[in-house]
Amino acid sequence: MKRKERIIVRFFNRVLFVTAALLLAGATAAVFAAGGAQDILNPEQGNVLYVSAETGNNGNPGTKDQPLKNIDKAIKSAQAGDTIAVAEGTYQGTFNVGYIEIDKPLKLYGGFAKDFSRRDPVKHPTVFRPENASAAKARKAMIKFTGPIDGMVVDGFVFDMGARNSYSPDEGKPKGVESGMLLLPPVKAPGENATVTEPILSIPSSAPAGSVVIRNNIFLNGANFGIQAGIRGGTLRILNNVFVANRMAAVEVYGTCPNKGGPKALSLCGRVEIAHNTILFTWSRLKDFLDMGYGVRVMTKLEYDIHHNIIGGNIMAGVDHTRFNKNEWVKVDSNIFFVNKRADFLFSPDSNTMVDVAVSQFGDLDIQSAKGNKQEIPKGLPVDKGYLEGYLGARYSEQADFDRNSPANQWRSILGLNLQGKLTSQVSMFANRYPFAKALALFGAVSGTGAQKPQ
Numbered sequence: 001m002k003r004k005e006r007i008i009v010r011f012f013n014r015v016l017f018v019t020a021a022l023l024l025a026g027a028t029a030a031v032f033a034a035g036g037a038q039d040i041l042n043p044e045q046g047n048v049l050y051v052s053a054e055t056g057n058n059g060n061p062g063t064k065d066q067p068l069k070n071i072d073k074a075i076k077s078a079q080a081g082d083t084i085a086v087a088e089g090t091y092q093g094t095f096n097v098g099y100i101e102i103d104k105p106l107k108l109y110g111g112f113a114k115d116f117s118r119r120d121p122v123k124h125p126t127v128f129r130p131e132n133a134s135a136a137k138a139r140k141a142m143i144k145f146t147g148p149i150d151g152m153v154v155d156g157f158v159f160d161m162g163a164r165n166s167y168s169p170d171e172g173k174p175k176g177v178e179s180g181m182l183l184l185p186p187v188k189a190p191g192e193n194a195t196v197t198e199p200i201l202s203i204p205s206s207a208p209a210g211s212v213v214i215r216n217n218i219f220l221n222g223a224n225f226g227i228q229a230g231i232r233g234g235t236l237r238i239l240n241n242v243f244v245a246n247r248m249a250a251v252e253v254y255g256t257c258p259n260k261g262g263p264k265a266l267s268l269c270g271r272v273e274i275a276h277n278t279i280l281f282t283w284s285r286l287k288d289f290l291d292m293g294y295g296v297r298v299m300t301k302l303e304y305d306i307h308h309n310i311i312g313g314n315i316m317a318g319v320d321h322t323r324f325n326k327n328e329w330v331k332v333d334s335n336i337f338f339v340n341k342r343a344d345f346l347f348s349p350d351s352n353t354m355v356d357v358a359v360s361q362f363g364d365l366d367i368q369s370a371k372g373n374k375q376e377i378p379k380g381l382p383v384d385k386g387y388l389e390g391y392l393g394a395r396y397s398e399q400a401d402f403d404r405n406s407p408a409n410q411w412r413s414i415l416g417l418n419l420q421g422k423l424t425s426q427v428s429m430f431a432n433r434y435p436f437a438k439a440l441a442l443f444g445a446v447s448g449t450g451a452q453k454p455q
Contacts, residue, residue: 040083040109040119047082049074050116053089064116070094071108071128072101080104081151087112088124098134098164098196103147105210111156111454121156121216121454122443127436128157130164135193141202149203150210150234154217156454158440159200162221162433166192172287172427174393176386181287182223182247182431199228200246205256209233209270215240216454220439222246223431226282230256231302233270240276242442242451245387245434249294249320250279255301266326271303278442278450280383281391282314283431289394294320295340303329310378310450312338313391317346322354327367334372336449339392344375378446384438394429 041048041064049062056069068074072093074084084106093100102108110126112119128142142159145152162179166188172181185194200222201214209232219226219241226246229236236253243250255269274296284293293315298304300323311318318340319332337344343356347365357365359375444453 040107041085041116047079049078049082049084050087051084052087052114053091054087054114056087058094072097075100075102075104075106078104078106080106080148083107083109085112085116086110086126086157087114087116088126090127090129092128092130092134095137096131096134097138098130099138099140099142099144100128101140101144101146102152105148105151107151107153107155108157109153109155110158111216119156121158122440125158125440126156127160129160129162129436132164132166132192135164135196139196139198141198142200144202144204145207145212146204147207148210149207149212152210152212153215154201155213155215156217158218158220158436159222160218160220160436160439161196161200161223162436165195165221165223165433167433172429172432174386174390174429174432176384177390177429177432178386178435179433181427181429182283182433184223184286195223197223197247199225201227201229203229203231203236205230205232205254207232207256209257211235211237213237213239216451218242218244218439219246219250220244220436221431221433224248225252226250227252229253229272231270231272232256235270236272238272238274238277240451240454241278242439243277243279243282243295244439244442245281245283245431247283247431248285248292249297250282250314251277251295252297252299253302253304254299257301259301267301268303268329269301271305273305274307274309275305276308276450276452278310278381278445279318280310280313280442281387281434282316284315287427287430289315289341292316293341294318294346296320297323298325298330299323300325303331305331305333307331307333307335308449309335310381310446311335311344312340312377313383313388314340316340316342317356318344320346321367322346322348324348327365330367331369332362332365332367332373333369334449336374336376336378336446338375338377344373378450381445381450382438382441384435387432387434387438390429390432395427 050067052067056067060066111121168180188194226243257269279295295311295318298321345357362370
C-alpha cells in the first residue's frame, strides 16, 4: 500500500506581508548625474557613432542624420575609445541574434531621443529585449566583453531577458503576476526554446585589467547573474542601476590575478564599487530556495565598497560574504536592507561556519567598515503589487510516494536492486517575469539611496 513518507514545505515570513504595503506608495524623485546629450556628444570627446532602431540603416555612415540600425554593427565599425549613442527603441541584435559582444573599450550610451537632441534613459528607454526565438540561434550572455576593457562605459540601457526566457504557462503563477515560474533547461514551455542560463552582462576571467563603469542601466529577468565579472586588475564601478528578478545573484565580481607568496596567500587584484543601486527579488539557483539568491556576492581578491544601495527581497541574503575574502577589503556602508529571506548579511568567519547577520548586528562584523546601514522598508518604493504578494507568500513542497510492497518493488527486492518511489515537487513562485514598466519606475524612488533618476 502506498504511503506519503515526507512533505516539506518552506514558507516565507508572512508577518512581513502586512508592512509590505508601505512599498506601494508614491515615489520621491532625485537626480543622479548621468551626463547630458551635449556632454556625451561633444566632438572633443572623440568619434561618435549613432544608432537608431527606428530611423537607422546598417548601410549608413553612423552620423546623427544617418544613423546605423544595430548596436552590434556600430561596435564592429567603432575604434577603441569611440562613443556609441543609441536612441530609444527595442533592439535584439542584427538578425535578432539576441546578444552583443564588445571586443574593444568603447563608451555606450543609451536613452537618447529619436533625434539625439536630448537624453533621458527613463523617458526615452533604450531596451535590449531578445525574443525566445533567438535562443535557437545563440545561447550566450546578452552583453559580453571579449577584449580589452580599460575605459569601457555602459550607461543608460534596459537589458530585459523576460521575452527570451521560457516560463511555465500555469505552474507557479500567483494571482497578479504576468508569467508562470521560470523553466530551467531542459524543461521548456510548449513550442518554445529552452531558457538561456547565461549572465546578462559578463566580463570573463580572461579579460585584461582595466577600469570599467556600468551605470544607469536596468538588469531585468536574468536567468543567471545580472552582472558576473572577473577582474584581473583595475576598478569596476557599478553605479545607479536597477536589478530586478534575476537568478543566482544580482552582482558577482571576483578577482582573477595570480596569487603571490605561497599557496595560502591571497593577492589583491583591484577594486569594485557597488553604489546607488536598487536590487530586488533575486532568486535561488533552483526552485527549492536552498542556495544562491544574493543581492551582492562578495567573492575573492578584490576590495569591495558597497554603499547607498537598496537591497531587499532576495531569497537568500542581501550581501553574501562567505568566500573568505579578507575582511579588511570589505566595506558595507549606508545601505537599506529589508525582507531578505535568510539574512541581510551572510558571513563565514571560519571554515564550516556560516552566520546570519541582521543590520542590528553589523557593528559586530570584523570588516573594514559597516556603518550607516538601515533595516527598514523604504516608503515610496513602487514595486509591482502582485509580484510582491507572490514573493512574500512563496513556498515550495515535495511529496514522496513510496510503496515497498508494490509488484515492481517486490521484483526489485528479489533481484537485489534499489527500491524506487515517486517524488513530486511544487512551487508557488520562482523567478517569474517582472514587468518592464514597473522596473523603470524604480529610478529615483528613494532620495539619496538606491538608483536615482538619471539625467
